[in-house]
Amino acid sequence: MPYWQCYLVIGLVLAVPMVAILAKEIWVSLSERAKRPAPAQALRSYVLVVLVTTILWPLFVPFILYEKWTSRRDEKQRKSEERIFAPGKEDLVSSFTVEEIEAHEVVNDPLGGAPRLPFGHLHEAWEKFLTELPAGTQLWSYAVVWENRWRTQEQREGYVAVVDDGIGPFFETVNYRLEDQA
Numbered sequence: 001m002p003y004w005q006c007y008l009v010i011g012l013v014l015a016v017p018m019v020a021i022l023a024k025e026i027w028v029s030l031s032e033r034a035k036r037p038a039p040a041q042a043l044r045s046y047v048l049v050v051l052v053t054t055i056l057w058p059l060f061v062p063f064i065l066y067e068k069w070t071s072r073r074d075e076k077q078r079k080s081e082e083r084i085f086a087p088g089k090e091d092l093v094s095s096f097t098v099e100e101i102e103a104h105e106v107v108n109d110p111l112g113g114a115p116r117l118p119f120g121h122l123h124e125a126w127e128k129f130l131t132e133l134p135a136g137t138q139l140w141s142y143a144v145v146w147e148n149r150w151r152t153q154e155q156r157e158g159y160v161a162v163v164d165d166g167i168g169p170f171f172e173t174v175n176y177r178l179e180d181q182a
Helices: 003-032 039-081 098-104 120-131
Strands: 092-096 138-147 153-163 166-177
Touching: 003 039, 092 098, 092 153, 098 138, 120 166
Parallel strands: none
Antiparallel strands: 092 138, 138 153, 153 166
């Protein structure tokens, strides 16, 4: 079989899935609008896809392979980079009572833009945090330099519940990129 015939046969074989994909996309998009294409218009679209794919299929192969390779690589990278912040035992600084924390975190805004309460506008979030704490909880402050998924270092500080030597929920009060503070 001559090379040009092999070339065309491969193109036709690749055109079949392309036409199937095109037909499905057309059907779904037009079904939503309750319009069906005229048979002649649909046939023209399919013939055009078959001709273009049959003749230009070598141009599509590298793009398809590249897409497959990058999607797998991106998926692996995304899974490896999905890190969710949570303070660890090594990040604990010191133990506090609720009264000590609230006395330390009272917002003193001379212009009166924030309420004179612990954590200011975040006082309701703090109260909710306290109500959701399990019994027998100790509150500790934490401070950690965290590297996020974009490889940027952040300073994170706040208060965390320690229950039975385990780390529980936390209330974050400070979060900024370290390079911003230089």
